[in-house]
Amino acid sequence: MLAECKLDTVVFFVASLERSVSFYRDTLGLSVERMDGHDGPFATAQAGPVSMVFIERPARAGESPVVVFSMDAGIDDCAEALAAQGVEIVVPVSEAPDGGLSLDFIDPDGCVLSLYQPPGAARRR
Template sequence: MNAKAADFVFHTVSDIEQSVSFYRDTLGLALESLDEESGWAEFALPPTTLALGEVNPAVPLSPGAGGVGVSMAVDDVESAVERLRDEGMAVLMEPQEFPTCAMAMVADPDDNPIMLHRRSDGTHGRRDPFP
């Protein structure tokens, strides 16, 4: 096997409509595709895609804080956390400053963890160029 790239990041969700609303309207991600019948949605999260799939017996994953999350670059971690807190989202980790970055963690409607992240050098996304 020779893995070539990450095609998408995936979260299992319990309600595709509620999750699409959160990721599109609250987080501001661009919805690229939605299949409500199969319970699947995809959002642009450059340089990859964030895929959401409703609970499905064929996929052995369940929603919630199971140690897997996604990190999203934001301009201001503290203001992003405050805005999400004002909208009733759970804050799992308060904003923290580190020598190379600032980060915090919130939960989506299914308690899937989302890291909000800002690098000190102003960069975001994949650091090294694709081969």
């Protein structure tokens, strides 16, 4: 199922957005952009082909970072296939901050994985 996807984004839940922006920009030298989403402010950075997203939100151990696989279409089909295989879905298909769709699930060790589909893509294949 994920063979056609690519690793696209790593999402970090952070205690202080300002502190994280400063660290990744000033200490690591990444270009960091602050943005406003429908759930509040967040920041993004690019590390080669992988995007990084920073969201101020408390997280328990194992909840952050979230590895995000990008797909062109068919997120609902993937959600059904994962559920049919007994995978625990922790956030059903829902709107992502940029208007796309996302789905969060956990692996056997409790690590959060996510599927992302960009805005305007077909929900089913």
